[in-house]
Structures are given as C-alpha cells and as structure tokens.
Amino acid sequence: MLEVKGITVRYSGLPVLREVSIKVDEGRTVGVVGANGAGKSTLLKAIMGSVKVTSGEINFQGQRIDKLATEQIVRRGIIYVPEGRRLFGPLSVEENLLLGAFTVEREADKQKNLDYVYEMFPRLAERRTQAVGSMSGGEQQMAAIGRGLMSTPKLLMLDEPSLGLAPLLVSEVFETVRRLQEEGDTTVLMVEQNVLEALELSDWAYILQTGEIRSQGPAQEVLASDEVRKAFLGM
Amino acid sequence: MEDLGIQVLKSVVSGLLMGLVFALVALGLTVIFGVMDIVNFAHGEFLMIGMYTTLLTSPLLGIDPVLTLPLAGLVGAALGVLSYYGLIRFLLRGPMIAQLFGTFGLMLFLRNLALLTMGSEPRILHKGWLVGKSFIVGPGVVLESTKLAAAVLSIVSFALVWWLINRTKVGRALTATSLDAEGARYMGISTQKMNALAWAVGGASVAIAGGLLVNFWPVEPGVGLLFTMIAFATVALGGFGSVRGAFVAGVLIGLIVNIPPIWDAMLRMIDAAGLADLQIHSFKYTMVYAIYFLIMVIKPQGLFGWKQ
Numbered sequence: 001m002l003e004v005k006g007i008t009v010r011y012s013g014l015p016v017l018r019e020v021s022i023k024v025d026e027g028r029t030v031g032v033v034g035a036n037g038a039g040k041s042t043l044l045k046a047i048m049g050s051v052k053v054t055s056g057e058i059n060f061q062g063q064r065i066d067k068l069a070t071e072q073i074v075r076r077g078i079i080y081v082p083e084g085r086r087l088f089g090p091l092s093v094e095e096n097l098l099l100g101a102f103t104v105e106r107e108a109d110k111q112k113n114l115d116y117v118y119e120m121f122p123r124l125a126e127r128r129t130q131a132v133g134s135m136s137g138g139e140q141q142m143a144a145i146g147r148g149l150m151s152t153p154k155l156l157m158l159d160e161p162s163l164g165l166a167p168l169l170v171s172e173v174f175e176t177v178r179r180l181q182e183e184g185d186t187t188v189l190m191v192e193q194n195v196l197e198a199l200e201l202s203d204w205a206y207i208l209q210t211g212e213i214r215s216q217g218p219a220q221e222v223l224a225s226d227e228v229r230k231a232f233l234g235m
Numbered sequence: 236m237e238d239l240g241i242q243v244l245k246s247v248v249s250g251l252l253m254g255l256v257f258a259l260v261a262l263g264l265t266v267i268f269g270v271m272d273i274v275n276f277a278h279g280e281f282l283m284i285g286m287y288t289t290l291l292t293s294p295l296l297g298i299d300p301v302l303t304l305p306l307a308g309l310v311g312a313a314l315g316v317l318s319y320y321g322l323i324r325f326l327l328r329g330p331m332i333a334q335l336f337g338t339f340g341l342m343l344f345l346r347n348l349a350l351l352t353m354g355s356e357p358r359i360l361h362k363g364w365l366v367g368k369s370f371i372v373g374p375g376v377v378l379e380s381t382k383l384a385a386a387v388l389s390i391v392s393f394a395l396v397w398w399l400i401n402r403t404k405v406g407r408a409l410t411a412t413s414l415d416a417e418g419a420r421y422m423g424i425s426t427q428k429m430n431a432l433a434w435a436v437g438g439a440s441v442a443i444a445g446g447l448l449v450n451f452w453p454v455e456p457g458v459g460l461l462f463t464m465i466a467f468a469t470v471a472l473g474g475f476g477s478v479r480g481a482f483v484a485g486v487l488i489g490l491i492v493n494i495p496p497i498w499d500a501m502l503r504m505i506d507a508a509g510l511a512d513l514q515i516h517s518f519k520y521t522m523v524y525a526i527y528f529l530i531m532v533i534k535p536q537g538l539f540g541w542k543q
Contacts (some may be wrong), residue, residue, distance in 0.1 A: 050417065074423035086418035088411050099411050102404075103423035151423070 089133025254489015279459025285445025311442020
C-alpha cells in the first residue's frame with residue numbers, strides 16, 4: 001500500500017534520513033521505533049510532503065506521491081496525527097473533529113464518522129462544545145486521533161501518540177489503536193519511543209537509528225532480539 | 236450650554252460615521268494579519284486604488300459612483316490575489332524583515348505607479364446620488380448621505396465577513412489556517428488558497444472603503460498613508476487578527492478623532508482670551524497615534540487580541 005524507497009532528507013545540508021526504505025501492507029500495523037532524534041517524525045513528514053525529499057521516491061497505492069502537496073496527499077487517504085497533536089486550541093472539540101472531515105464531501109458521511117468517533121471516545125461527546133485547548137493531555141490525544149479518523153483514512157499515521165502522557169493514559173492510547181485494528185480495516189503506521197508497547201501492537205517493525213533503518217522484521221521477533229532488549233529495554 | 240450639547244451630539248454622530256469607515260479600512264488589514272501574520276504596508280495604496288476605480292469608472296461607464304462599488308471590490312480582490320501570488324508567497328519563505336520590506340516596497344511601487352498615471356492633483360467626485368445630499372436630524376445635526384452610506388455599507392461588509400468566517404466551511408478552514416497553517420494542511424486544507432482568499436477579502440473590503448470614501452475625501456497618490464496609519468492604530472487597538480476588534484476599535488478611533496472639536500467648543504464657551512485660537516482639533520490625528528503608542532506599551536495584544 002505504502003512504499004518508501006530509499007529516501008534521503010536533509011535539513012540545511014545535513015542528512016536526517018539516509019536511504020530509508022519502508023513498506024506498509026494494507027490492513028497491517030507497522031511500527032517504527034527509535035531514540036529521540038533518530039528521524040522518526042521526519043519520515044512521517046516526508047510521506048506527508050511536509051518536508052522535502054532530496055532523493056528516493058514514495059509510492060502510495062501504486063502512484064508516486066512525493067511530488068504532491070500535503071493537501072493532495074490527504075485527499076488520497078493518508079492522515080497524519082502529528083506529534084504534539086496540533087489541535088486548533090481555541091476551537092471546540094466538535095469543530096476540530098469537523099475540520100478532520102474537511103475533505104469529506106457528503107454531509108451524511110461526515111455525520112456517520114462523527115457518530116463513530118463519539119462512540120469510540122465517549123469523553124469527546126461529553127465535551128463536544130468545550131475548547132479543545134482546555135482539555136487534559138490524554139483527552140487532547142483522543143481528540144487528535146478522533147480527528148484523524150474523521151475522513152475514514154486508508155492509512156493512519158500516528159506520530160508519538162503516547163508522548164507526554166501519564167502511564168495510564170499511554171495504555172489507553174494503545175488500547176485505542178488495538179480497537180482500530182479489531183474493528184476496521186485501517187492500516188496504521190506508528191512511530192514511537194515507547195518501544196515495548198508499540199511493538200506489542202505492531203505486525204511489522206523497523207528500527208530507525210540516526211537516520212538509517214538498522215533492522216526490520218516481524219514485531220515480536222524484533223522485540224525479542226538482543227539488539228532491542230539491550231538498546232531500548234535495558235535488559 | 237445648549238451650544239455645547241449640540242456640539243457633543245454632532246461630534247458623536249460624525250465620530251460614529253467616520254469610525255465605521257475607519258473600521259472598514261482596518262478590516263482587510265486584520266483579516267490578512269490574522270490568517271498569515273503579515274502586516275501589509277501597502278494597505279492604504281489598495282484603498283487609493285479603490286478610490287481611483289470609482290472616480291474613473293463612474294464617468295467612463297456612465298453609471299452612478301455607488302454602482303461602481305462592486306467593481307472597486309473586484310479590482311481590490313484581484314489586486315490582493317495578484318500581490319499574494321506574485322510577491323507575498325515568495326516573501327513567506329524569508330525572514331520577518333523581508334516581509335516588512337516586501338510590502339513596504341509594494342506600497343512604494345503602487346504609489347509611484349499612481350503618481351505616474353494619475354498625476355499628483357487631488358481629485359474628488361463632484362456628482363452622484365450621494366454627493367451633496369444630507370438629512371437634518373436635529374437642531375444643528377446634519378447627516379451627510381455620503382458618510383451615512385459609507386457607514387451602512389461598512390456594517391454590511393463586516394456582517395458578510397463575519398458570516399464568511401464563522402458560518403461557512405471555507406471560513407472554518409480560514410480559521411484553522413490562521414491558528415496553525417501546518418496543522419491545517421494535515422486536514423487537507425490548501426493553505427495557499429486560504430492565504431489568497433484572505434488577500435482577496437482584504438483587498439476587496441479596503442477598495443470598497445475607498446470607493447465610498449472618494450465621495451467626500453479627495454484622492455491623490457499619497458492618500459493611503461494617513462489611512463494606513465489609522466488602520467494600524469485600529470488593528471493594534473482592537474487586537475491583531477480580530478474582526479470584532481477592528482469594528483469596535485474603528486468606531487472608538489472615529490469618536491476619538493472627533494472629540495477635539497468638543498474641546499474647541501468648550502474653549503469658545505469659556506471665551507478665555509487667546510485660548511480659542513489654539514485650535515485643538517487640528518491635533519486630532521496626533522491623538523490617534525498617541526493612543527496607538529499607549530496601547531503598544533500597556534496592552535500589546537489589543538482589546539480582543541487572540542494572537543501572540
């Protein structure tokens with residue numbers, strides 16, 4: 001479904017990603033883990049057309065997307081739930097969710113998606129008129145993921161969804177991803193520092209280290225590998 | 236004593252009317268700033284072009300000046316979109332200082348272009364449905380129809396822009412862009428188009444203000460500066476990016492500008508030797524800048540400011 005072929009991204013001359021290739025198959029959950037500054041967010045932003053790719057190509061459903069503008073990539077069905085959530089703080093929960101459905105043309109579809117998100121996150125329904133910026137970090141993360149689901153994405157990309165959340169809320173966020181896997185056919189590409197929980201959820205895993213893919217494999221195997229146990233889990 | 240009462244009433248009425256025009260001039264500036272954090276120094280030149288549009292097309296097309304207002308709006312919108320795609324879009328990649336100098340350059344360009352093509356002679360509309368007509372609404376209080384029409388159309392324009400921003404899908408996209416452009420792009424919103432839209436709305440509203448203004452205010456290539464300065468003060472007072480703020484602050488500044496005549500009237504009443512010759516009203520625009528300065532020091536975010 002998504003194929004990133006040897007992309008290199010530079011920030012003011014310095015390579016942040018070097019010849020990175022990843023593949024995400026339809027219906028799967030793929031995790032990209034790595035330390036802070038490894039280039040995980042840059043990878044997702046490159047897919048979104050938000051940072052320029054110096055070389056390599058990105059294909060989605062058989063078509064090249066690395067020359068497209070961000071809003072065109074969104075219209076193709078890739079939704080990015082950014083690091084730090086980037087909610088529209090002064091706007092209400094519902095206004096934020098409806099902005100997530102900006103590319104949805106039919107009113108009926110919009111309403112259906114809204115009902116689905118409210119059913120999935122009852123807390124958002126309770127607070128639909130509240131300014132989203134006044135909610136707690138966990139609730140904001142729910143709103144961000146909910147907003148991402150408002151256009152029934154083909155590929156949902158989550159950037160550090162557990163960042164800055166209390167441990168209890170972290171499990172709640174991953175529980176949400178698990179529900180998405182069970183209920184729908186959403187394909188998920190997740191980038192996480194929280195290696196253990198992210199890999200437990202994923203089908204396939206990549207380890208990104210200083211801008212390069214270090215290893216990859218079925219998530220359970222990667223999780224059990226010495227490399228991961230030593231570098232990330234401290235075992 | 237009765238004299239003073241009439242003077243106060245007159246000042247308040249003309250202050251309100253003029254204030255609504257100031258508000259309309261400031262509307263475009265605050266919309267553009269709100270969406271993309273750019274201060275358009277050429278704003279007054281857009282106004283000047285709106286004035287010339289009405290002044291020139293009315294006799295050319297043989298229609299009343301009022302009927303040329305949609306045309307002025309169209310010219311303003313086109314000018315805004317052209318400025319955005321031809322210049323501003325590129326300035327956005329540069330530092331803040333480049334943006335300042337960029338719109339400043341646009342101002343100089345438009346002003347000198349007008350000087351070249353129109354000459355420096357101040358010109359005003361001499362005929363039309365509105366020109367020279369007035370209503371007497373009370374003892375000594377006269378409403379000029381030119382100013383009344385300008386005030387009413389200002390309210391209509393504000394209502395339209397408010398509706399666009401708060402009640403339409405494209406308005407919500409505009410708000411999202413102003414809050415977080417990158418975040419808005421992740422929603423599938425084309426922020427390029429939203430920026431262009433802000434420039435179109437900004438250009439159209441200020442050009443319409445120009446078309447109304449030229450009924451009672453002479454136009455020459457340098458006319459923009461005074462209005463740019465007043466618009467800056469209005470936007471600073473109301474809060475950068477706030478439409479409601481521009482409305483309230485415009486009216487406030489209209490009133491402030493018209494307060495000094497009250498003092499003159501009081502001075503005449505006291506009739507203290509020599510005091511009446513001071514002509515305090517000639518300092519009215521000084522008052523505006525004094526208030527602009529005060530706001531910047533005391534409450535930089537303005538009355539209704541929501542941007543940092």
